[in-house]
Amino acid sequence: MNELTRFGALSAQRTEAALLRGNAVTERFGLTLTPEQCGRLLARRASALRETERIEPGEGILPKLAVALCDSPCVGPENWEEALGGLTELFYHFKGACGERLGDDELLSALVRLYNGWAGGCADRIADLDGRAILRFARTGRVGDDDE
Amino acid sequence: MTNELTRPLTDAEERLWQEKLAALLVRQIALYTANESSSVPAAAARELLRGVLFFLAVPEEPDGGGEADRAARIRTLLSCDLADELAHGQHRAQRDSALTLALWRKVVAALPPLENRSLRDTLRSVGRGFHRYDTRFFPQRFNCDIDYQLSQSVSESLLGINYVNQYLTHLAAENSLLTRLPQGEVRAVIERSCPDWRGLLVNLYAPVAANALARTLLGGEGLKLSDGEIDALRERWEHARPERIENDLLTAADELAERLILPRGAGEYLSGFAREVAARVEALRDCDGLRGLFV
Numbered sequence: 001m002n003e004l005t006r007f008g009a010l011s012a013q014r015t016e017a018a019l020l021r022g023n024a025v026t027e028r029f030g031l032t033l034t035p036e037q038c039g040r041l042l043a044r045r046a047s048a049l050r051e052t053e054r055i056e057p058g059e060g061i062l063p064k065l066a067v068a069l070c071d072s073p074c075v076g077p078e079n080w081e082e083a084l085g086g087l088t089e090l091f092y093h094f095k096g097a098c099g100e101r102l103g104d105d106e107l108l109s110a111l112v113r114l115y116n117g118w119a120g121g122c123a124d125r126i127a128d129l130d131g132r133a134i135l136r137f138a139r140t141g142r143v144g145d146d147d148e
Numbered sequence: 149m150t151n152e153l154t155r156p157l158t159d160a161e162e163r164l165w166q167e168k169l170a171a172l173l174v175r176q177i178a179l180y181t182a183n184e185s186s187s188v189p190a191a192a193a194r195e196l197l198r199g200v201l202f203f204l205a206v207p208e209e210p211d212g213g214g215e216a217d218r219a220a221r222i223r224t225l226l227s228c229d230l231a232d233e234l235a236h237g238q239h240r241a242q243r244d245s246a247l248t249l250a251l252w253r254k255v256v257a258a259l260p261p262l263e264n265r266s267l268r269d270t271l272r273s274v275g276r277g278f279h280r281y282d283t284r285f286f287p288q289r290f291n292c293d294i295d296y297q298l299s300q301s302v303s304e305s306l307l308g309i310n311y312v313n314q315y316l317t318h319l320a321a322e323n324s325l326l327t328r329l330p331q332g333e334v335r336a337v338i339e340r341s342c343p344d345w346r347g348l349l350v351n352l353y354a355p356v357a358a359n360a361l362a363r364t365l366l367g368g369e370g371l372k373l374s375d376g377e378i379d380a381l382r383e384r385w386e387h388a389r390p391e392r393i394e395n396d397l398l399t400a401a402d403e404l405a406e407r408l409i410l411p412r413g414a415g416e417y418l419s420g421f422a423r424e425v426a427a428r429v430e431a432l433r434d435c436d437g438l439r440g441l442f443v
Contacts (some may be wrong), residue, residue, distance in 0.1 A: 004330060007170045055193035058174035060186050095187060103184030 005058040008049075012042045018063035023048040031080045033066070041085055048089040052096050061091055061104060068112050074121025086123035087111055097131030102138055110138040118143050153223055154216035165222050172200055172230045187261055189224060192215050195286055202288040202307055203237025204230065212303075233426040241309060248313040260326040262338070266349045270296040281309065298322065299354040300420055306405050322353035329360060333419035334370040340372065340443040355357040355443055357421050362442050364400040364407075373442050382438050385429055394426035 023032045028113070041062060049056055065087055069075060075083045090111055097110045098107065111126065114137060119125040129143070135145050155361055157165065176196050188196070203210060204225060207218045225233060256271055270293065277292035288307040295314065299322065302344045326334055334356050338345045341355035359371045365384075366377055385393050401422040407416035428441055 002167065003169055004190070004197060006166050007173065010166055010170050013306050049187070053190045054187045056187035057170045057177070057193075058186055092187065095185070096189065100185070100189070103181075107182075139270055 002056055004057075005119075007055070011057050011060065012046065014059050015045070015062055016042060017114070018059045019066060020062050024074045025067055029070045031066075031070050031075065032077075032078055033081065033084075037081045039148055041081065041088070044085040045088050045092075049093045052092040054092055054095065061108065062088055064104070064108060065091070065112075068108055069127065071114070072112065072121075073117055074118050081119075083115070083121075083123070086117060090123060090126055093127075094131060094134050099133050101135060106138050110134060113137075113141075114143070151277045153220045155219065156215065157219050157222060160227060163221065164226055168226070168230050169197075170326055171201070173197055174284065175231065176200055195289070198288045198307075200234065203234045203241065205237065207305070208307075238283055238287075241287040243308045244313060245278065248309055248316065250416060251313065251316045251320070252278070255320050255323065258320070258323055258327065260323055260334070260352075262326070262335070263346050264296070264350075264352060265347055266295040267352070270294050274316070277312070283320060293351055297349060297351050298349050299357070300417065300424070317413065318417060320374060321414040322351075322357075324410055324414035325357055325360070325408065325418060326353060328410070329356065329371065337371045337443055351416075354421070357418060358425055358442055360404055361397055361400045361418075361422055361425060364404045365396060375439070378438050378442050381429075381442065382433060382436070385433055386427055390426070390430050393422060393429050397422040397426045397429075 015056045016035070019033055019041070020035065026032060045056075045060070045062060060085065065084060069083060069087065072083070091107060094107055094111070095102070096106075102110070104110075111134075113119060114126050114129075114134075115123065133143060167380070172192070173196060174186075176188065176199070177193070180192070180196060181188065198208065204221075206221050206225070207214055212238050252271070252274055256275070259267075259271075273292040274294070281287075281292050282289070287309065290308050290312050292312070296319075298315065298318045300318060302311055302318060306314055337353055337356050337359050342348060344352045345352065356371065359373055362373055362377070362381060363371060366373075366380065368377075385396075388396075397418055401419045404410075404416055410418065425441065430436065432438055432441060
């Protein structure tokens with residue numbers, strides 16, 4: 001299915017445009033992305049999709065993630081790109097790890113809440129969780145036996 | 149020979165096609181996930197895309213030959229609203245499913261009284277497949293087990309309901325002949341061809357049709373052929389040109405179809421079978437293989 005591989009390039013163009021448009025929202029928090037940063041984020045996204053064997057032919061989750069994360073107490077201009085890239089990778093990982101049982105908005109909300117709260121801005125801490133933990137957190141707000 | 153419609157797509161046409169197709173796949177993914185997800189596992193995406201191409205009647209990317217058809221179809225679609233075309237394709241799949249179900253019922257009702265397990269299991273499995281046939285997302289998949297092999301196989305380029313429809317059409321053609329011949333003689337030929345025909349995955353039509361063609365050529369009564377009659381055929385064709393062998397068998401097919409009052413499709417099927425028999429006669433005549441072809 002050669003079309004699927006060609007869709008990646010089309011999707012990247014649309015996503016980059018959406019990210020740059022999204023600067024209008026995120027810049028209120030002092031956060032913007034340059035075209036070069038967008039390029040790097042799109043490369044990470046493409047790599048994450050490949051590794052998790054997923055296809056996302058449209059704009060996808062990155063622009064939504066930027067809007068959801070821009071008011072986070074754990075991000076600033078110095079780590080804005082890394083935060084977006086790390087959470088994007090986690091997003092695609094957990095879509096599969098949660099057995100496709102979490103919709104985009106649910107999972108996005110869960111990851112942002114974890115990042116801002118329990119993980120304290122450390123995406124690696126979230127990466128140590130498994131799909132069941134994320135499902136439980138998304139549904140109950142609890143990570144294991146700890147309150148969120 | 150290429151023309152304006154069938155020549156390879158230009159880069160601009162290819163880009164436009166990719167954009168329109170991607171937009172349609174985004175839509176299908178949204179519908180498939182009830183708007184919950186913008187991404188799906190690659191395997192699901194592949195099947196959703198195959199479904200889209202099925203609905204749009206675009207051949208899947210061919211290995212060789214067939215590119216002209218694909219280019220022509222895509223070129224026609226470039227000026228269309230693909231969402232509309234997809235909806236038309238879904239209606240077409242639903243309609244074809246209903247028509248094929250009706251065909252399945254006819255085939256089941258008109259089965260020859262031959263207790264072949266794989267034939268009955270296959271028809272049962274096909275019947276169950278209609279309940280699960282998905283005309284929203286995956287029309288290219290019709291889940292059933294087809295164990296009973298036809299004497300002339302269905303093209304693997306046909307997918308989903310199209311494959312099943314062609315399979316049942318061919319099966320109906322085969323059964324048309326089998327039910328019009330004396331049943332005792334039909335059984336005798338099948339028995340000689342394969343004693344365990346009830347349990348094995350054998351085609352019932354081929355030995356009967358081959359003998360019926362031979363009997364039409366030779367004249368006389370009954371479907372079974374004696375060793376002397378098979379020898380007579382071998383002598384007849386020993387030094388004959390391939391065209392003569394084919395002509396003999398095609399003429400026999402026409403006569404047989406007329407005598408049995410076969411429906412047109414069954415007559416055409418018999419002619420196709422006659423061509424295959426002619427090719428096998430040519431290959432086998434030198435090594436006394438006609439005794440395996442005719443029984």
